[in-house]
Amino acid sequence: MALVLDQDQTLLRSTATQFARDRLPVANLRRLRDTGDATGFDRDAWREMAELGWTGMLIPESLGGNGFGHFGLGLVLEALGRTLAASPLFSTVVLAGTALELAGDAEPARDLLRQIASGDTVLALAHEEHPRHRPFAIATTARRDGDGYVLNGRKRFVIDGHVAASLLVVARTSGADDDRRGLSLFLLDGAEPGVSRHRLRLADSRNSADVQLSDVRVDRSALLGEVGAAGPVLERVLDVGRILLSAEMFGAAQQVFETTLEYLKQRQQFGVPIGSFQALQHRAVQMYTEIELARSVLHAALTALDENGATDVPRLASVCKACVNDAFHLVSNEAVQMHGGIGMTDQVDVGLYLKRARVAEATLGTTAFHRERYAELQGF
Amino acid sequence: MSELDRFRDDVRAWIAANYPPSLREPLRVDSPDTPWGGRKTRYLNPDVQVWMDRMAAKGWSTPEWQPEHGGAGLTPERARVLREVLAAAGCRPPVISFGLMMLAPVLHEFASEEQRRHFLPPIARGEIRWCQGYSEPGAGSDLAGLKTRAEDLGDHFLVNGQKIWTSYADQADWIFCLVRTNTESKHGGISFLLIDMTSPGIEVRPIQLISGKSPFCEVFLTDVRVPKQNLVGKPGEGWKIAKRLLQHERANISTHLQTGLGGSPTGRTLAELARSYAGERDGRIADAHLRDAVARHEIRSEAIALTLRRVQEESGKQGPSALSSITKSLGAQHNKDKHELMVEILGLAGLGWDGAPFTDEEVEVCRQWLRSKGNSIEGGTSEIQTNIVAKQVLGLPD
Numbered sequence: 001m002a003l004v005l006d007q008d009q010t011l012l013r014s015t016a017t018q019f020a021r022d023r024l025p026v027a028n029l030r031r032l033r034d035t036g037d038a039t040g041f042d043r044d045a046w047r048e049m050a051e052l053g054w055t056g057m058l059i060p061e062s063l064g065g066n067g068f069g070h071f072g073l074g075l076v077l078e079a080l081g082r083t084l085a086a087s088p089l090f091s092t093v094v095l096a097g098t099a100l101e102l103a104g105d106a107e108p109a110r111d112l113l114r115q116i117a118s119g120d121t122v123l124a125l126a127h128e129e130h131p132r133h134r135p136f137a138i139a140t141t142a143r144r145d146g147d148g149y150v151l152n153g154r155k156r157f158v159i160d161g162h163v164a165a166s167l168l169v170v171a172r173t174s175g176a177d178d179d180r181r182g183l184s185l186f187l188l189d190g191a192e193p194g195v196s197r198h199r200l201r202l203a204d205s206r207n208s209a210d211v212q213l214s215d216v217r218v219d220r221s222a223l224l225g226e227v228g229a230a231g232p233v234l235e236r237v238l239d240v241g242r243i244l245l246s247a248e249m250f251g252a253a254q255q256v257f258e259t260t261l262e263y264l265k266q267r268q269q270f271g272v273p274i275g276s277f278q279a280l281q282h283r284a285v286q287m288y289t290e291i292e293l294a295r296s297v298l299h300a301a302l303t304a305l306d307e308n309g310a311t312d313v314p315r316l317a318s319v320c321k322a323c324v325n326d327a328f329h330l331v332s333n334e335a336v337q338m339h340g341g342i343g344m345t346d347q348v349d350v351g352l353y354l355k356r357a358r359v360a361e362a363t364l365g366t367t368a369f370h371r372e373r374y375a376e377l378q379g380f
Numbered sequence: 381m382s383e384l385d386r387f388r389d390d391v392r393a394w395i396a397a398n399y400p401p402s403l404r405e406p407l408r409v410d411s412p413d414t415p416w417g418g419r420k421t422r423y424l425n426p427d428v429q430v431w432m433d434r435m436a437a438k439g440w441s442t443p444e445w446q447p448e449h450g451g452a453g454l455t456p457e458r459a460r461v462l463r464e465v466l467a468a469a470g471c472r473p474p475v476i477s478f479g480l481m482m483l484a485p486v487l488h489e490f491a492s493e494e495q496r497r498h499f500l501p502p503i504a505r506g507e508i509r510w511c512q513g514y515s516e517p518g519a520g521s522d523l524a525g526l527k528t529r530a531e532d533l534g535d536h537f538l539v540n541g542q543k544i545w546t547s548y549a550d551q552a553d554w555i556f557c558l559v560r561t562n563t564e565s566k567h568g569g570i571s572f573l574l575i576d577m578t579s580p581g582i583e584v585r586p587i588q589l590i591s592g593k594s595p596f597c598e599v600f601l602t603d604v605r606v607p608k609q610n611l612v613g614k615p616g617e618g619w620k621i622a623k624r625l626l627q628h629e630r631a632n633i634s635t636h637l638q639t640g641l642g643g644s645p646t647g648r649t650l651a652e653l654a655r656s657y658a659g660e661r662d663g664r665i666a667d668a669h670l671r672d673a674v675a676r677h678e679i680r681s682e683a684i685a686l687t688l689r690r691v692q693e694e695s696g697k698q699g700p701s702a703l704s705s706i707t708k709s710l711g712a713q714h715n716k717d718k719h720e721l722m723v724e725i726l727g728l729a730g731l732g733w734d735g736a737p738f739t740d741e742e743v744e745v746c747r748q749w750l751r752s753k754g755n756s757i758e759g760g761t762s763e764i765q766t767n768i769v770a771k772q773v774l775g776l777p778d
Contacts, residue, residue: 003690261774276777281770282763288774289706296686319682371675380651380665380674 003299005075012072015052016079023048024085026349032086033205039163040199040207041086049087050119058097063110064117070240070305074247074298081251084349084356086206088122091160094244095237096123099168102233103185103225112166112187124164125237126155126188126211133365135238136178136231140213142171142186149173149223151186151194151216157363161209162199164190169213173228185230186222193217204352204359239317242364243301246324249360250291250298253328256353257287260335267340280338287334290327297323315377318370325360325367332357387458391465398434399471400427407472408647410748417477418509418553428472435474436505442480448497450504478547479503479510481632483556486625490572490613499574512629513543513557513575513599514622521764523558524567524619528601530559537561537573537611539581539604545758549584549597553577558622561615570618574610581605591750592733629759630708648741650674650718653725670725677714677721684714705769709762712755719749 005013023045032040049055057073059065077089097116100109100123115121130137140153151171161167167188175182188195194216200208225233261284264275274280301320304310332354336343343350365373381389402425407413413428423429435441438452443459445451454462484503487496502508519526528541539559549555555575562569575582581604586594613621648656651665651674658667665671687710691703722745723730730745732738756762770776 003686004693261776264776273777278767278770281774281776282766284774284776285706285766285769288769289710292703292706293680293683293687293710296690297683299690300686319679322679323683368672371672371679374679375664375671375675378651378675378678379663380655380671 003296003303009071009075012068013075013079016054016076017082019048019052020079020083020085024080024087025083026352029084029086029205029352040160041088041163045085046087047119049089050117054089055093055119056117058093058101059113059117063113065113070244071299071302074244074302077244077248078251078254081248081253082255084204084252084352088160088163090241090245090248091125091164091207092116092121092123095125095159095241096168098237098240099125099185099233100224102236103230104187106221106224108187108221109224121165122160122163123166123168124158124161124209126158126161126167126169127234128157129153129155131156131362133362133369134178135234136180136183138170138172138183139177140169140171142173142184144173145217148217148219149186151188151213151218153213155211155213157200158197158209158211159363160207161211162197162207166190167195167211168224169211170230170234175228180231180235182228183230183234184227185224185233186218187224188213188216188218188222202359203355206356206359235314238364239313240305242317242321242370243298243305245360245364246294246298246320247302249324249328249357250294252353252356252360253291253294253324253331256335256350257291257331259350260284260287260331260338263339274338283334283338287327287331290323290330294320294323294327315374318365318374318377321365322367322370322374325370328357329361329367384457384461388461388465391462392469394438395465395469395471399469400430402427403431403472404470406470415473415475415477415506416509416548416551417475417479417503417506418551419507420551420553421509431472432474432506439504441474441506442484442504445500445504448501450501475504475506477503477506477509478512479508479554482512482625482628483510485628486572486621487612489624490617490621495609495612508553509548509551511546511549511552511555511577511597511599512625513546513549513555515545516542517544521761523622524570526558526560526570528557528559529563530561530571530573530606532561532615536608537606539573539575539601539606541601543599543601544587544596546584546597546599547595547758549577549599550586550594555599556612556625558618561618565616567619568616570622571615572612572618572621573606574612575601575604575606579604579606589751590753591747593747593751595751626760627704630765631704650677650721650725653722657725657727657729673721673724677718680714684710702773705765705773708759709756709765712762715755716752719745719752723749 024042028042053066054073054076056065057068058070060067073093080087093116097113100113103109112121112123116123129139140151140155142149142151151169153171155169167190169186169188170183171186172182173184194214196212198210200210202208264280264284265273267274297320301316304313304316335350336354339348339350342348412424415428415432417432439447439450440452440462442451443454443462444456447453480503484500487499514523516526516528528539528543530537530539543557555577557573557575558570559573560569561571581602583600585598587596587598588594589596654665654670654674658665658670660666665674687703688707691707694703726742726745729738729742732742732746734743771778
């Protein structure tokens with residue numbers, strides 16, 4: 001297992017870091033927020049990201065991708081996380097792309113994968129139904145109706161849900177709430193009659209939407225994969241999502257830590273830099289330690305995603321999300337405290353990192369969720 | 381068949397013929413069968429000595445060392461193959477000692493060839509057991525404040541002073557010591573001296589710890605005569621050597637802590653202990669709080685183990701990793717946390733001091749919980765380690 005980057009990876013990361021700094025600095029997120037931008041990300045930058053090949057990293061060459069893999073995409077997301085860059089990489093490439101890759105061998109799925117690779121579409125996975133992550137608590141139903149299905153239900157916190165051209169909807173075709181079986185995956189046009197989308201305003205100013213499905217009638221062809229067989233697909237999609245979201249969070253945690261460390265060296269009180277105080281030094285080392293632990297598990301988890309037949313992905317995904325959650329949580333809190341009064345103002349960026357930290361921590365499982373899952377997976 | 385493959389086959393055949401079957405069970409942390417070596421060490425299982433001697437005869441305890449230093453002079457490739465085969469066969473290390481892990485690296489780096497030929501072979505063969513004379517009653521975290529005096533009397537040094545927290549001094553044959561040869565300069569007046577523990581004027585007193593055990597001793601040195609040729613490096617070079625040795629010691633402590641990441645003194649996992657003391661419901665640890673605490677601990681164990689592996693990979697690729705500075709205090713805290721958790725899991729049974737009805741495991745949980753408190757003190761306190769990281773890694777100002 002490679003826990004240390006090779007040359008290609010180091011180069012990719014520095015390209016992505018440069019791109020984030022030049023094209024999507026934190027100021028970009030502020031602009032989207034302050035102008036109430038209807039899209040919620042920069043379409044020109046998204047086009048450039050596709051040209052850099054980032055949208056095709058998980059897609060095979062036969063479908064127009066480059067197959068660079070999860071580790072590579074993780075490095076890109078880490079770099080984008082540093083500037084809190086808003087883009088559909090996560091919703092479209094990571095979540096929807098993985099779901100399509102796993103569930104759909106049919107032409108519509110392949111066509112969408114080509115569009116993802118070329119950067120020509122934005123997709124969203126409509127999955128969650130609760131404010132707390134409960135992957136199998138799916139009450140949305142898909143009822144057989146003639147040759148097709150009728151969908152009813154309410155999907156919540158759908159990332160990029162309000163701008164996605166199509167939605168991948170997880171619905172129940174049989175079984176009870178919390179049952180892993182009986183789930184199916186449907187592909188819906190975002191403009192389908194009966195679909196109503198309501199954009200949410202969360203603290204982190206990133207895209208999220210509630211999606212109401214009221215008697216949405218779809219063809220048999222909207223079903224991706226076998227009926228009732230979406231459970232295992234969903235598990236894998238969520239694990240890929242957990243690990244790659246961790247990559248983005250890790251980038252953000254590193255950045256806000258470095259910013260804070262710089263502040264400790266610059267800010268003078270009592271005639272000396274506050275970073276000379278042992279109380280602050282020891283807390284800085286604690287942050288550094290948590291970040292380095294998170295880096296190790298993130299690299300291990302990303303590596304496992306690219307290994308064929310790796311059986312430890314679920315466990316590593318939970319270890320990874322738990323560790324990165326904790327590191328980002330600690331660092332984002334300490335960043336505000338160590339900046340003092342100025343850290344409470346909207347003018348400096350640390351508050352934006354704090355807000356992003358909490359939204360990302362709760363997305364795809366809090367630390368408590370992943371401890372519980374880890375215990376389950378380890379059989380205790 | 382390549383030359384390395386032939387060597388691999390040879391090693392396999394030799395192990396099959398020479399590895400004592402009674403050593404098949406892995407060595408546990410703090411086992412009385414830890415192969416410390418030396419004249420005074422006694423093992424429960426006599427095969428520990430047999431294995432040590434057989435490996436020593438081949439020079440395979442230290443395969444890369446030159447034969448005149450007690451090694452086999454193997455190329456790095458052959459040594460790697462040897463280690464792989466030994467590991468794959470589940471062989472225990474033939475020797476684990478302070479001499480091997482701490483003193484030998486600095487002898488290789490700083491000692492004269494004559495000294496190397498004299499001192500290294502008995503370390504490789506496990507014949508001489510060493511202890512470390514660093515701390516003094518007045519020099520703990522401020523180690524360079526040490527006062528043990530070595531007076532140059534022409535053909536020998538006359539040593540007077542006191543060392544403390546000397547691990548296993550009562551079991552050791554020799555001691556490597558930091559002594560003061562000059563009182564003018566704090567760091568520049570320190571020298572590195574090797575002393576035979578049988579020399580007249582040395583008195584060793586074990587220190588009883590809160591755990592009831594006595595791994596540490598006080599060593600009193602009164603008019604001890606030490607030959608001049610036992611000085612390693614030049615007079616005044618002791619601090620440089622000492623710092624290098626401490627790096628080896630800390631790396632060692634991290635590895636040692638890593639091997640004990642998950643288990644109890646009897647090898648049961650935290651989850652198994654929790655199941656047996658807190659009961660289970662539907663296959664889960666019945667107590668939700670303990671279940672969460674065990675999961676939290678094991679997740680961190682994985683993160684630490686992966687980080688230690690990354691340190692090794694980075695050191696291989698890029699030279700000494702800055703990360704190694706955090707692994708010692710990280711491992712120390714984690715080990716302390718593990719023992720706190722074990723005591724919590726066992727309840728009052730985990731505080732059994734000795735005697736019936738407490739099991740050996742219960743008594744060991746109690747004793748090792750107390751012993752673990754020293755993890756963040758020995759080999760440099762976590763606070764001192766943290767100061768070092770703050771300044772040297774994070775670049776925070778004085």
